[in-house]
Amino acid sequence: xxxxxxxxxxxxxxxxxxxxxxxxxxxxxxxxxxxxxxxxxxxxxxxxxxxxxxxxxxxxxxxxxxxxxxxxxxxxxxxxxxxxxxxxxxxxxxxxxxxxxxxxxxxxxxxxxxxxxxxxxxxxxxxxxxxxxxxxxxxxxxxxxxxxxxxxxxxxxxxxxxxxxxxxxxxxxxxxxxxxxxxxxxxxxxxxxxxxxxxxxxxxxxxxxxxxxxxxxxxxxxxxxxxxx
Numbered sequence: 001x002x003x004x005x006x007x008x009x010x011x012x013x014x015x016x017x018x019x020x021x022x023x024x025x026x027x028x029x030x031x032x033x034x035x036x037x038x039x040x041x042x043x044x045x046x047x048x049x050x051x052x053x054x055x056x057x058x059x060x061x062x063x064x065x066x067x068x069x070x071x072x073x074x075x076x077x078x079x080x081x082x083x084x085x086x087x088x089x090x091x092x093x094x095x096x097x098x099x100x101x102x103x104x105x106x107x108x109x110x111x112x113x114x115x116x117x118x119x120x121x122x123x124x125x126x127x128x129x130x131x132x133x134x135x136x137x138x139x140x141x142x143x144x145x146x147x148x149x150x151x152x153x154x155x156x157x158x159x160x161x162x163x164x165x166x167x168x169x170x171x172x173x174x175x176x177x178x179x180x181x182x183x184x185x186x187x188x189x190x191x192x193x194x195x196x197x198x199x200x201x202x203x204x205x206x207x208x209x210x211x212x213x214x215x216x217x218x219x220x221x222x223x224x225x226x227x228x229x
Contacts (some may be wrong), residue, residue, distance in 0.1 A: 001153035001164060003145055005228065009203070010143055011158055012226045016170050021144065028142035028150050031118035034130045035140035035149040040069060040169070042113050042137075045072050045091060047170035049157050052177055054079035054090075055159045056099075060178025064088050074166055074201060076158040080107065092139075096163040098126040107127065108137040115139040115165060118150070118156070142167075160200040176201075176214035189224045195223075203227045215224030 014021055021226045045059050052070035054060060056078040064086035067073050075083055075090045078100050083090055095104045096117040117136050118126050132140065140150040141161065153168040155161030161175055184191070198215070202222050205212045206229050215222070 001152070004155050005150065008228055009200075009226070013143075016196075016226075017192065020085065020120055023083060024118075024142065027118035027120055027123050027126060028144050028147055030123050031116070031140050032124070032148045032150045033140070034135075035116075035138055036135050037149045038139040038151070039136070042090065043139075043169045044200050046166055048172050049166075049172040050175065051166045051171040051177045053085060053159065053163045053166060053179075055176065055178035055180070056082070056180050057180030057183060058182075059142040059180050061176035066175060070175055072166075072171070074162045076162045077191065080104070082178070092162075092165075094158045094165065096158060097129055099121055101125065101129050105132050107126045108134040111137065113139055114135045115141050117141045117143075117161065117163070119143060154204075155200060157197045157200075160197040160204070163201060163204055167208060174210070174212060176212060181214065181218065198222055198225060199224065203229060 020074055049071035051074060052067040052074045054075045056076055060079050060082045067083055068088045072091045076093045076094050080090050080093045080103050081100055090112060093104055093107050094112050094115040096119060104114050114137055116130060142150045142152050146152040154164035164177045166174060181194055199222055201212055202215060
C-alpha cells in the first residue's frame with residue numbers, strides 16, 4: 001500500500017471519527033523512538049500461502065479449526081488467546097495494545113513477530129509496554145505517514161490491518177475465522193469501527209481481484225462512496 005493511495009481514506013477516517021492527525025503522528029514518533037527496524041524475512045512464510053486472519057469476535061471459539069488449517073496464522077488482538085487455548089500456533093499477532101498486552105509480549109519472547117500499532121490515544125501503552133517486547137520481533141506500524149522503523153501497510157482496526165499486512169507480504173488466499181461484522185451488541189464506537197473494517201476489506205478484495213467469504217451477502221450494503229474504487 002503506497003501512502004498516496006492510503007492518504008485519502010485515512011483523511012476520511014479521521015473526519016468520520018473526529019480524530020486528530022497530529023495525535024497519530026505523535027504516537028508514531030514515540031513508537032519510532034523505541035522500535036528498531038524489522039527484518040521482513042521473518043514474514044517470508046506469508047508469500048504464496050493461505051493465511052488465516054483470525055478475528056476476536058464471538059465466533060472464533062467455534063472456528064479455530066479454520067485457522068489451524070491455514071498455512072500461516074495472523075491473530076488480531078484477543079484472537080491470539082483463543083487460538084492458543086485451542087492449541088493453534090500463531091505466526092503473527094497484530095495489536096494496538098488495548099487488550100491482552102502480556103500475551104503479545106510473551107509471544108514476542110517466544111519468537112513470534114508482533115505488529116504493534118501506535119495511534120493517537122495509546123501513547124501511554126506504547127511507552128509502558130513496547131520496551132517489554134523482544135525488540136527483534138516488533139513490527140511497528142502507524143496509520144499516519146511511516147517514519148524510520150514505523151511502517152504503514154494500510155488498514156485501521158487490528159483485524160483489517162492484519163489483512164492488509166498479509167496482502168503486502170504476498171498472501172495467496174485470505175481466510176477470516178472469528179469475524180462477526182454483523183454483531184449489533186457492541187457499543188457505538190465499536191460498531192463504527194466494524195463498519196470501517198468492512199469497507200476496508202471490500203477495498204482490499206477489489207485491489208486483489210478477490211472475494212472474501214466474510215463479505216458474502218454483505219457487499220450490496222457496504223457504503224463504498226468513501227473508497228477510491
